[in-house]
Amino acid sequence: MPKRLTFLSSLALVAAMSWPAMAVSAPNADTVVARVNDEEITLGHMIIARATLPQQYQQLPDNVLYNAILDQLIQQSALVQSRDGSMPRQVEISLENERRSLLAADAIETIMGAVGSDEEIRAAYEAKYADGYGETEYNASHILVASQEEATKIKADLANGADFAETAKAKSTGPSGPNGGELGWFTAGSMVPEFEAAVSALQPGQVSDPVQTQFGWHIIALNDSRKKAAPELDEVRDELLVKLRQDAVEAQIEELTRAATIERPVIEDLQPEVLQNLDLLGN
Structure with missing residues (x-):
């Protein structure tokens, strides 16, 4: 990052002190909360770290969690910097899996967010309960x-x-x-x-x-x-919404996999128990 000027003339200093205070922007995901040897830790890093904590830890007071999470991220950064820069194969593959999982989950959230309007829920209700409960x-x-x-x-x-x-x-x-x-x-x-x-x-x-x-x-x-008498719409709204979203996700996944070019090469002597062999990952 460019260094700021570290001195001012006396006149400039007096003038600067007489200026109105600059407005500080509200914290956002890019707000830097710490630096470890110039590596920035942002508020976004902390928010994600908190969101992924086990439930029992999320019940702790915010001030306790803030300091604990920031300390952990600082310590992790220091540990990472202590390495020689190489990335173990196991970590590299784990990161690839994690990236795939997170992006797939985000895609699912996008699909689910696109369905569930009042009109769609009412149509689903009428289709399911057109003849009473149907049971x-x-x-x-x-x-x-x-x-x-x-x-x-x-x-x-x-x-x-x-x-x-x-x-x-x-x-x-x-x-x-x-x-x-x-x-x-x-x-x-x-x-x-x-x-x-x-x-x-x-x-x-x-x-x-x-x-x-x-x-x-x-x-x-x-x-x-x-x-059986049909329930009121409000009684089953959440159930219908879950089903609408589930159906939308399944349909989109089926469409995407059908359109994709998918290859599953036959590998000789590959047995399912090979998944337990961590030695294949090397160092």
Whole structure:
């Protein structure tokens, strides 16, 4: 950096002292906070260092962190300057990976920042919830018994007019038996697959043939079904925004990789465990 003039004549000094104080610009990322043998450490370096601290350290008071971070950067600079100027291969490769990772992350942030307008979120909402939730809820009752023979006999009794709830109270071994076999409302994924498949095949008012699950044999009555009510837009806004951004990133990555010329040469005798061999990096 050019050196400033280090002396003034007496007249010039008096004149200078009478001038209004010069305005000092507000600190910015390029503001120099320290120099180590002419190597500048800037406020930007400190901001990035603080942002990448583990969470437990970020809770420390700002004045403590400021001094600690500045001391660390000064010490690191002194250590780097103590070297002979050569860069170990391992460090060089690490820096290449870090640069690639940071620039890729910044590209992702740019892609995500370009989507998520109110119009896009509302369109995503309407597409997902155009027909209610798009998910069916079922209200069913069942009678659980130990054997297929017993389940078949119960199905015949029901076909001949036996009351489902009373039969469940009398014969079901499941915890819902005393309540007439009622299971209430449930959605896909709430029941074991065999039970769920049988329920989804029924129309309201129908009773299934015997269905075997890990718990025994069931006779299932579908009482009713409905579309789950759609949530309010504000309830799912964040969820929709995350999905919009995720889809945008995936689409852009797919497009970029499809357009890129990518080569994966076949390397003889290369085994996956070679990734553990740090000796290949040399010094």
